[in-house]
Amino acid sequence: MAPNAKHVFYVRYLPSAASYMAVLAQRPDVQLEKLETDSPEDAVSPVVSRAHVYQIGASRQIIPPRLQVNAALLARMPNLIAASSNGAGYDTIDVDACTAAGVAVVNQSGGNKEAVAEHALAMMMTLSKRIVEADRHARTGQAIDRANYIGRELNGRTLGVIGIGNVGGNLARMCKAAFNMRILAYDPLLTAQQVAARGAEKVELDDLLAQSDYVSVHCPLTKQSRGMMGAAQFARMKPEAYFITTARGFIHDEAALADALKAKRIAGAGLDVWEDEPPPHDHPLMAFDTVMVSPHVAGSTIEARENMGRIAAEQVLAILDGKKPPRLINPEVWPAYRDRFTRILGFAPEE
Incomplete structure (x- = not known):
């Protein structure tokens, strides 16, 4: 593992695994981990406790409540700086809870x-x-x-x-x-x-x-x-x-x-x-x-999925490099976010 590694995890699936992983693969300091919806707690705990970014699917039917971003999960994630939805929707993220915790919420609006x-x-x-x-x-x-x-x-x-x-x-x-x-x-x-x-x-x-x-x-x-x-x-x-x-x-x-x-x-x-x-x-x-x-497939084209995977990964890297994300859902979090980011990652993000 690279020194000062930054940790990203996801549950079950990515917007497009190939394009997402191709972008992250360019950065040896970023470690990507995967959990399953039925992963046992002894597997979940170490992943969530060290995570800096959670790349999360937006489907309430797929992501179980215990792995949705809410106050209970945030309490177990002391290093989390951002929750990133796979798509434009962010149903599995409690935005108010994230804002209260100083965590940025981003989506991939426009990608599909x-x-x-x-x-x-x-x-x-x-x-x-x-x-x-x-x-x-x-x-x-x-x-x-x-x-x-x-x-x-x-x-x-x-x-x-x-x-x-x-x-x-x-x-x-x-x-x-x-x-x-x-x-x-x-x-x-x-x-x-x-x-x-x-x-x-x-x-x-x-x-x-x-x-x-x-x-x-x-x-x-x-x-x-x-x-x-x-x-x-x-x-x-x-x-x-x-x-x-x-x-x-x-x-x-x-x-x-x-x-x-x-x-x-x-x-x-x-x-x-x-x-x-x-x-x-x-x-x-x-x-x-x-x-x-149709069964929620409007955005499911080959082109859209590849684009969503790419822009999701690029936004994650921008966040980890201290840049302000282009698709920030809760901009009011920024002052508290900057304080937490500096404490967790050791350098200040942009104003």
Whole structure:
């Protein structure tokens, strides 16, 4: 082991093991360790106690509670300076607990923006053209009345984007360029000028829901966004509108969505994220022909995974070298973080 080694660990998987390890391999002073979800405590304790960075998956179903970044685990990690999520989401990290402990939280936002935006657009097109419905019926061998599968065009219609960051902004760009769509955006974190720079009009959520032909969710799961799309919100949407989400489960109320679809208050939905992942085959939302489903794979392309692995590893090295990470989720931690970093690693990070 190299003198003054810096320790990074992960549980079960990396965003892309090959690209992540290739970047870290250039640094003999950085040691990468792996734990499994069922690793015994005598294996977990030494790894977490010496860790400087935890590279953690964002799936609540994969990472067990005992290995999620919360106050209990942080108490066992006296040398931890950063928790780094594998993707854009950070569901397995308690950001408030990290901030209180002086630990930086980073994600890999933007690393899969092309993949996720393309997936959302694919869902919009497939639902509008009723391709899944027609495909299912054509496979039954029964007679097909083509009049039952008349679709709609995207050209000139209105897209409502909830969260117009990396993915939402990319989707807005695609839809404006390809289909001359009007773009509305609800994003409390951005000014009207910033939203306009992304090609959209900044509006309140109720206005977006009432005017949009497609509502696409691209915000992270936070205390503020949990349950954002419920019965009242679906009731405000147009009857011919579609709801799309490639963000996170729990942002929309699944039971309320099923009720809205059953009552035909909206035309359909494209769902890549779920409260339980993967969703059970008998999930109520699976019963609707007007619902297109995928098991949280919007960002899973070869290109996106390689990119995510690379930028995750590069950000980890930047952190260990004392640089301020480019995708810092809790910037308010920086003063306390600098004190802890200096004490743990023996040199001060940048101001």
